[in-house]
Amino acid sequence: MELGAVIDGVDADALLEIPLVGLGFREPLADWILSMPEEIDCLELTAEHFFDHGEDLLEKLRDLYPLSVHGLGLSLGTPGAIDQETLNQFQRVADVANARWISEHIAFTKTEDVDLGHLNPVPLTRKSLKVLVDHARQVMDVCQRPLILENITSYLRLPEELLEADFINQLCQQAGAGLLLDVTNLYINSCNHRFDALEWLHRLEPSVIKQLHIVGYSYHDGVWHDRHCEPIQDELLELAAQVVSYAPVESIIIERDGVLPPVSELELELQRVEDVCETARCS
Amino acid sequence: MSVRQQDAVEAMGLLLRDRALRQRFAEDRHAVIKELGVVSDDHDCLLSLDVEQLEAQADSLIRKRRAEVVRFLPNTWSCLGTQALCSFHEYVDDSPWPQGHRRHLLDALGFCQFLVERKQVGYLKSEHHWVWFLANDRIFSIRIVSDLMIRENAWSGIQICFRLKGVAHRSALRLLSRGTPFAGQ
Numbered sequence: 001m002e003l004g005a006v007i008d009g010v011d012a013d014a015l016l017e018i019p020l021v022g023l024g025f026r027e028p029l030a031d032w033i034l035s036m037p038e039e040i041d042c043l044e045l046t047a048e049h050f051f052d053h054g055e056d057l058l059e060k061l062r063d064l065y066p067l068s069v070h071g072l073g074l075s076l077g078t079p080g081a082i083d084q085e086t087l088n089q090f091q092r093v094a095d096v097a098n099a100r101w102i103s104e105h106i107a108f109t110k111t112e113d114v115d116l117g118h119l120n121p122v123p124l125t126r127k128s129l130k131v132l133v134d135h136a137r138q139v140m141d142v143c144q145r146p147l148i149l150e151n152i153t154s155y156l157r158l159p160e161e162l163l164e165a166d167f168i169n170q171l172c173q174q175a176g177a178g179l180l181l182d183v184t185n186l187y188i189n190s191c192n193h194r195f196d197a198l199e200w201l202h203r204l205e206p207s208v209i210k211q212l213h214i215v216g217y218s219y220h221d222g223v224w225h226d227r228h229c230e231p232i233q234d235e236l237l238e239l240a241a242q243v244v245s246y247a248p249v250e251s252i253i254i255e256r257d258g259v260l261p262p263v264s265e266l267e268l269e270l271q272r273v274e275d276v277c278e279t280a281r282c283s
Numbered sequence: 284m285s286v287r288q289q290d291a292v293e294a295m296g297l298l299l300r301d302r303a304l305r306q307r308f309a310e311d312r313h314a315v316i317k318e319l320g321v322v323s324d325d326h327d328c329l330l331s332l333d334v335e336q337l338e339a340q341a342d343s344l345i346r347k348r349r350a351e352v353v354r355f356l357p358n359t360w361s362c363l364g365t366q367a368l369c370s371f372h373e374y375v376d377d378s379p380w381p382q383g384h385r386r387h388l389l390d391a392l393g394f395c396q397f398l399v400e401r402k403q404v405g406y407l408k409s410e411h412h413w414v415w416f417l418a419n420d421r422i423f424s425i426r427i428v429s430d431l432m433i434r435e436n437a438w439s440g441i442q443i444c445f446r447l448k449g450v451a452h453r454s455a456l457r458l459l460s461r462g463t464p465f466a467g468q
Contacts, residue, residue, distance in 0.1 A: 089384070157333070
């Protein structure tokens with residue numbers, strides 16, 4: 001491959017760089033993370049965890065790592081205005097963190113009547129597309145930082161005017177945003193709704209994929225779940241390798257929640273992900 | 284009386300929140316769509332919903348709420364034993380959904396209040412005090428409690444909650460061992 005070439009809108013040099021590997025910041029891991037272990041290249045912070053306090057900690061982390069600030073409650077898929085108070089808080093956290101990226105979900109979490117508190121799918125229609133594009137632009141205007149949008153997992157499949165990958169391509173293109181591709185969510189959806197994850201992936205414009213999320217899935221009673229509490233399975237690492245070979249991914253975040261594993265286990269997991277990325281890029 | 288027009292996302296929000304509404308929707312979609320005042324452009328979207336998938340999505344929301352509440356109230360959950368799940372579902376059906384970025388904490392607090400009102404065996408005043416303290420902006424709070432859980436034993440003692448540099452801490456002065464905690468039903 002000739003250096004400097006552009007393939008399918010992707011800078012070929014970008015496909016040679018090894019992505020940064022990091023994890024989602026969780027308070028019980030603070031001491032270890034602040035000790036700057038060599039396995040962590042970057043961090044993702046959940047904005048809502050810093051809405052009430054933690055500015056000192058944010059400043060310390062900002063001086064140690066490239067940070068992404070991840071939102072849960074902006075509900076970009078809800079028609080109407082974004083909740084201004086939440087957006088202001090989100091912007092404040094992103095500013096203090098000097099976020100390299102800000103991120104949210106292709107989803108809705110609340111409406112005028114109810115705050116469901118978690119992510120729900122939006123119909124893949126042109127109407128939803130416009131709502132998401134407008135809201136994504138508004139978030140970028142307010143925060144003045146690059147936005148990446150994450151695919152979610154859902155037990156509910158909604159009617160589609162557009163295929164999901166086409167919807168994401170158009171969303172990213174029209175909003176000027178990137179994709180935070182959650183490899184685990186893609187895998188889980190492909191199992192629960194029986195489609196080919198690689199076919200889905202290859203329908204995406206590679207240039208939109210900027211960052212990955214990964215964590216082990218859970219499996220109970222014939223259904224796959226995203227509980228963020230399992231070690232990463234081999235098939236997820238294989239899928240992540242496919243993505244890294246396909247797109248100029250800049251970073252990969254492991255997102256463990258709930259009862260966190262010992263630090264030694266996280267170190268091994270970070271190392272495994274880095275090895276997979278290196279192999280994928282070198283091949 | 285005019286009904287506020289809802290679009291598909293708003294209607295789905297209501298369906299995901301309300302079990303009874305979902306049941307009626309499963310029986311007669313057209314009636315519920317009319318009742319909610321869904322804009323005509325979005326009728327097809329709602330008519331094509333798979334009710335089993337809708338139920339699964341709604342269950343997942345409750346499961347995630349429950350997981351967050353357990354994170355705040357691990358000992359309470361353990362002491363409630365086999366009653367825990369049933370009590371939580373009753374609480375969810377009886378209470379408004381918590382709002383905002385502190386919703387999980389407010390949910391834990393609401394669940395404690397529900398257990399108090401029910402005089403539920405397994406309720407722990409010490410964890411209730413802790414989530415109450417977290418949810419309020421107090422700097423310091425002290426309570427005499429009889430259900431401090433320390434190394435799987437229950438103690439009577441004095442529980443102290445305080446904030447240092449904005450970070451909440453809790454501490455306890457043990458006075459009397461009460462042995463193993465009361466088991467759930």
